[in-house]
Amino acid sequence: MSDVALRMEHIYKKFRKGETYNSLRDFLPAMTGKMFRGQELDASDKREFWALQDISFEVKRGESLGIIGRNGAGKSTALKILSRIMKPTKGRMIVNGRLSALIEVTAGFHPDLTGMENIFLHGTILGMNKREIQSKLDQIIAFSGLEDFIDTPVKRYSSGMYARLGFSVAAHVNAEVLVVDEVLSVGDYVFQQRCMDRIRSVIAAGTTVLFVSHNLKSVTEICQRAMLLEHGKAVTIDNTDAVIRKYLSAGATSEDPDEKKPVYISRVTVRDRAGEQSTFESGQTAWVDVEVTAREALEKLAVVIWFKDETQYIIFHTSTERLGSAPFSLQPGGTYRCTFELSLNIAHGTFHLVTQVYRYDIQKGYDRRDPATTIFIGSTTAVGGAVNCFPRLIESETIVPSTQSCEV
C-alpha cells in the first residue's frame, strides 16, 4: 500500500463552455429572469463538456509516468487536479508525500524584485521554508548560471534568464512526487540538457515523476510507462514505446479527403516487410505507398515526399520527378499510385512524413498532407544526433605521456 506514490480513481472533470456571468450587473437580471420564467437551466447544461472522464491510474514510488495526447486531450487538466489547483467533479485521488509541480516555473515571480528576492519568494510559494532555501541557495544560483545578475530586478532579465531562474528554484524543491509539464522548452540547448539531467537524477534518487510533454523523445528517455489521453479519456496505459506507437498511429487517419480539391492524396502508408508500421529501427528499409485521386483532368503532376523532425526542420525530401519518373496526367476519377523505397538512416526520434502533389513546370502545389503520417525510430544507444552514420570503432588506444619526450 505505502509503495503507491499517487493514485487516481475514476476521476471526472466537467467544464462549462462559453461565457458565464462574470459581473453582478449581468448575473442578477439573469437570475431574476430565470425565477420568473421558470426552468431554463437546461439550456446551459448542454454547454458543459467533460474534460476528463473516468481516469484511473496508479504510479508506484520511484516510477515515472508520461502523459501524452493532443492539445485539448486533458493533460493539463489532469495535472491541475493532481496538484490540487482544481477539484475533480467526481472521483478520488491519493497523493502520498509532498508534490511539487514544474508547471509554470515563473508564476511566482514578481518583476520588481531582484533575482535573490524572487528565489525566496518563489521557493516559499512552492512550499519550501526559509532555512531550506538558504541551504540550497548556492546550488540554485549555480544551476541557473545567473551569479552576476542575482541582485538585478528580474524585470531586466531576458525571457530565457527568467525561465532559467524559475526552473532552478522549482527543480530544487525536495518532493516525493514531481509533476513536469512542458517546461523543457525554456532556455538554450545547454540549459535544456541540464534540466533533463536534473530530472534524471531526481528519478535516480527515488522521486516519482509525472511527465507531460509533446516531445515524445524526452518522454521515452524519462518514462518507463505512459498514458495516452484522447478527448479526456485514458486510451491506454502501457510501456512508453507501445503507447507512443498507438498515439502516432491514431494521428495518421485523421484527415478526410477534401471535396473541393481538384486532386487529393487518397492514401499514404508506410510499411516494412511485414506490413503497415509506424515504428522502425534505425537503418531499416521502409516503403511509402502514395495514392493520388483526381476530380478534374490535370497534367504534368509529380508526388513529393519529405520528412520533418519535431522542430519542423526538413531532414530529407524527394519526389517522383527527381527520381526520374516522368510527370503523370490524370483524368477525372483517375488514380495514380507510387511506392518509394527508403533506407532509414535516421537516428532515434520522431519524424513526420509530408506528402504533396506538385506540378514542377508552373511550380504549383496541389493537395498536401501535413503530416500524412508519423514514424518513430527506435532508440539505439550507439548513436545520437539526427542521422545514423552506422559508426564502427576500428581502433582505440590510450597514449601515456612519457617523460623523455619532453626533453627532446
Added chain:
Amino acid sequence: MKEELQELYKYRELLYMITYRDIKVRYKQSIMGFLWAILMPILIVMSGVVVRYAYAMVAHAPLRTADIASVAIKSVPWAFIVSSIRFSCNSLTGNRELVVKIYFPKEIFPMAAVLACLFDFLVAFTALVVFLAFIKIGWSIYLLWVPVLLCTMVLFCMGIGAVVSAVSLYFRDVKYIVEVFLTFGIFFTPVFYDVRMFGDRGNWLMLNPVAPLLEGLSASIAHHASPDVHWYLYSLVFSLVAFLSGFVLFKHLEPAFAESI
C-alpha cells in the same frame, strides 16, 4: 475547518513572504516611499480638522486640542480599514498567475493584503504618536485597550477582505461596489464626528461595527477613559463572525477559483 486552519499554519511563512513582497514592491515602486503610508492619513486628518473646525464655528465653541487628537486617532485607523479592504478586494484577481498555476491556501492573499496595509498603518501610527506627544495628549492605563481594539480591527478587515476578494473573483463589478461603500462609509462612521454628538440616537451609529472600535480608540487615547465595553463586545462578536464566516465562504468557493478567474 480544523484541517484548513492547520494547513494555513503550515503555510505561515508564505503569508509572511507575500506580505513582505506586497510591502517591498509598494515601497520600491513609488518614489514617495514611506510618504505613501503617511499621505492618505494626513489628508484624512486634515479634512477631519476642517470639518471639526466647521462644527466649532456653528456651535460657537472653541476647537479643543482633544477634538483634533480624537479626529486624528480615528482617521488613521479608518485609512487602514479602507485601504486593507480595497487591497484585499483585488488581491486574488491581481495574482491570477498564482491562483491558476500553483497550489497553496489562497486566503493568504487577502490576509497578506491586510497585513501589508497594517504595516502602512503602523508607519502612520508612529507618526501619529509623535504628533500626539507633540500636542501633549498624555497617557493613561486605558492605553492597554489600544492593541485589543486594533487586533479586533484586523480580524474584521480580514473577514471582510476574504469575502470581497472571493466574490470579486466571480463578479468583476464587485470592486466598484466596494469602492462606493468605502468612499461613502466615512459619513456613516464616526471619524470626523463623535457618536455622542447625536445624543441617544448615537446608538444607531454604533451598530456600524467599526464605530465602537474607533470610538474606543478615541476614548482610550484622547479622553483617557475606558471604551464602552458592551459596544466593544458587539464589535468583537461581529468581527469574529465576519472572520469565521468569511473564512468558511472563502474555503467553500476556493476549489473553483482556478477555473473561474
